[in-house]
Amino acid sequence: MIYNRERQNEIVSEDIILTLCKQEKDFNRYAKMVLFKKNQNIFTELNSEGKIYFLVAGTMMMNLSFQEEAQQELILKFLSENTFFSPDSFKEIDDSIKVKAKSLTSGACWEINFSFLQKVVRQAGIENEFHSKQLSKFLQMTLDHLAKSTLSKEARIRSSIAQIGRELGREDEFGQITLPPEITQPIIAKFSTATREFVALTLGRLVDEGILKVRPKPWIINDINRL
DSSP, X not given: OOOOGGGHHHHTSHHHHHHHHHTSTTHHHHEEEXXXXXXXXXXXXXXXXXXXXXXXXXXXXXXXXXXXXXOOOEEEEEEOSSEEEOTHHXXXXXXXXXXXXXXXXXXXXXXXXXXXXXXXXXXXXXHHHHHHHHHHHHHHHHHHHHHHHTSOHHXXXXXXXXXXXXXXXXXXXXXXXXXOTTOOHHHHHHHHTOOHHHHHHHHHHHHHTTSEEOSSSSOEESOGGGO
């Protein structure tokens, strides 16, 4: 495989790495397309070893739980199109972490043998850059969660709604942000690590303050700067 090192920064983008994989003659031997429905588990720690996934269409939730803690499963990150994801990054940090990827919407992803992908990025001369980018993405997820965990319950809920708006919402010409219709109170509770009851109370306050509109669906953020 011929690789121009002057394009190194450009070629590390994840959609281009997938293209490099597809150019290999044995790609279909080491990769398969997985179609999923809403609320479907894409992988768990039991069936994902040695695999990496590339989200082609739809939205997923990266869910975590801890073997030694009796706490509810939490949503660490929402994943959108054209991104790689794998549970192995978490296992390397703490093998007590249980990782699931659950679909928020219907969609599709590639399931790729990780050793095959490593061979591809090694041949392209971008192995270190690829792994550094994946590690950086994981660390940013963790830092975002830790920063949010220091806030009060109401502040966590406000921050979570704002983050979902920025990452998944659709902004109109007036600055209002429409959230995906799949976003619900239980989703907000898992993302903010707050109870559903407290989420309901906080949503009521946001509606009274004119910051959020929740009926009829989809939810609309009227002023994200006030969250």
